[in-house]
Amino acid sequence: MKIGLKKVSEDVAENLYEQMPEQELFLRIRDDLLYSRTGIRMDEQVTKKDPEKFLEEVNQYIDRMYHISEEKKHRFDKYIEKYIFGFHVLTEIMEAKDITDIKVLAWNNVRIKQFGRRKATGICFWSKEDFRGFVEMIAVKNGINIGSLNAIQTFTDKNSSERFIYRFNISTGAVNSTGEPYLHVRKIPKDKLTMEELMDLQMFDEQMAAYVKKRITEGYMLISGSNGSGKTNFLNVFLDEIPEEESVLVVQENEELSSKTHPDMMFQHIAIRRGEGKIHYGLKELVINGLLTDIDHIIIGEIKGGEALYFLNAFLSGCLGMATIHSINAAGALDMLVTYAKWESDYSREELSKLLTCVKTVVHMEDFQVSQIVEVRGWDAEEKQIRLHTVYDRKEGIHKL
Numbered sequence: 001m002k003i004g005l006k007k008v009s010e011d012v013a014e015n016l017y018e019q020m021p022e023q024e025l026f027l028r029i030r031d032d033l034l035y036s037r038t039g040i041r042m043d044e045q046v047t048k049k050d051p052e053k054f055l056e057e058v059n060q061y062i063d064r065m066y067h068i069s070e071e072k073k074h075r076f077d078k079y080i081e082k083y084i085f086g087f088h089v090l091t092e093i094m095e096a097k098d099i100t101d102i103k104v105l106a107w108n109n110v111r112i113k114q115f116g117r118r119k120a121t122g123i124c125f126w127s128k129e130d131f132r133g134f135v136e137m138i139a140v141k142n143g144i145n146i147g148s149l150n151a152i153q154t155f156t157d158k159n160s161s162e163r164f165i166y167r168f169n170i171s172t173g174a175v176n177s178t179g180e181p182y183l184h185v186r187k188i189p190k191d192k193l194t195m196e197e198l199m200d201l202q203m204f205d206e207q208m209a210a211y212v213k214k215r216i217t218e219g220y221m222l223i224s225g226s227n228g229s230g231k232t233n234f235l236n237v238f239l240d241e242i243p244e245e246e247s248v249l250v251v252q253e254n255e256e257l258s259s260k261t262h263p264d265m266m267f268q269h270i271a272i273r274r275g276e277g278k279i280h281y282g283l284k285e286l287v288i289n290g291l292l293t294d295i296d297h298i299i300i301g302e303i304k305g306g307e308a309l310y311f312l313n314a315f316l317s318g319c320l321g322m323a324t325i326h327s328i329n330a331a332g333a334l335d336m337l338v339t340y341a342k343w344e345s346d347y348s349r350e351e352l353s354k355l356l357t358c359v360k361t362v363v364h365m366e367d368f369q370v371s372q373i374v375e376v377r378g379w380d381a382e383e384k385q386i387r388l389h390t391v392y393d394r395k396e397g398i399h400k401l
Helices: 002-019 022-034 042-048 051-065 070-085 088-095 128-141 195-200 206-216 231-239 283-290 307-316 330-343 349-358
Strands: 101-106 109-114 117-120 152-157 164-171 182-189 220-225 248-252 265-269 297-303 320-326 359-366 369-380 385-393
Touching: 022 051, 022 070, 022 128, 051 070, 070 088, 070 128, 088 101, 088 109, 088 164, 088 182, 101 128, 128 164, 195 206, 195 231, 206 220, 206 231, 206 359, 206 369, 220 231, 220 330, 231 297, 231 320, 231 359, 248 283, 265 283, 283 297, 283 307, 297 307, 297 330, 307 320, 307 330, 307 349, 320 330, 330 349, 330 359, 330 369, 330 385, 349 359, 349 369, 349 385
Parallel strands: 220 320, 220 359, 248 265, 248 297, 297 320
Antiparallel strands: 101 109, 101 182, 109 117, 152 164, 164 182, 359 369, 369 385
16 A cells, blocks of 8 residues: 555656756756755766766756656757756856856846947846855855855856856846845956957057057056956957066956966966965965065066055066956046055055056056056156147047157
8 A cells, every 4th residue: 555655656657757847847846956965976977078978967856856758858968968067057158258247137038248338238037046055056066155145256267168268257136236146247358359350340459569569678567447348358369578687476356367478477366265265365465475575577467456556666676567447438548547656655645646656557447448558757856747639539549659
């Protein structure tokens, strides 16, 4: 009798799951995987990169717990393989060469940036629950905890794609007014865009490239602009133009800058506290340490805090340097540098502004093109301000290069 009841129970369960709407069923099994109810470690599976073995283990679990048809199981396999080893509904745009940024503001609002221009995509996740689980899966795959103590996380994924490094920024419902997650992905090509490719995209021309190469060796250079304006691509390509006999340190928040040609270039990234961890090496600490390592050029991926002061001080030790910074125009970049340096010091704005004479060139980017180039011509003691000379302004038609 007990055997008969067990058989009836299994038949009812099999019929229940077989008749369940497919998306609901798939999300149920996905959650079993996501929350470790299956005994299968997601982070280990991603590291192993063995979809065949992974699906074999998943199917054994499905056979034990869900008793669904082979046809439905096959469709789940295709879904979960793309989900774990790809990026679900984002897979295609994650691999698209001409898309630099992906931002998910809601399960049904996925936006992209294609070389400086934001666009809607029409891509939707299945539901709010589907998107929430996807965000958690991204975190789990990268060994990141996004619990209430870690509601804002930024991290880099160098392994999921052969073509790109992905920089993820996740904020959860613990801090977002919508109560739902936000996800931003910055895509950095592993094979960075070449000088010729950037010129083909009309970021700059040959005359401008020659001018920038020369100015790199004459003093500090700032590359300014808004998010996604092309700053990092610009800086990345000109890293390789630093003379090979000179030593370089590159410090960055995420691993976006690279060189496969320069023989004496060190790369470091920050190590931030996560949860209750105590280890923290920010840009400031990396810059200070770099000054002890016999370098000629110091490069900061993006200045946005007190590291600005040590960037300026590095000039006093004989360094050259380049850095990116957020600003609405070239002149504003210098003001931002002073503001950030002020956070870390008791210097007056005037004293810090005098230090800015170490910056010789500011290149401002808009919409993946060089928009302005300004030269710093020293300190005007009478006017108590920096002397600026505009040598290029795309909108104003100035071209004195």
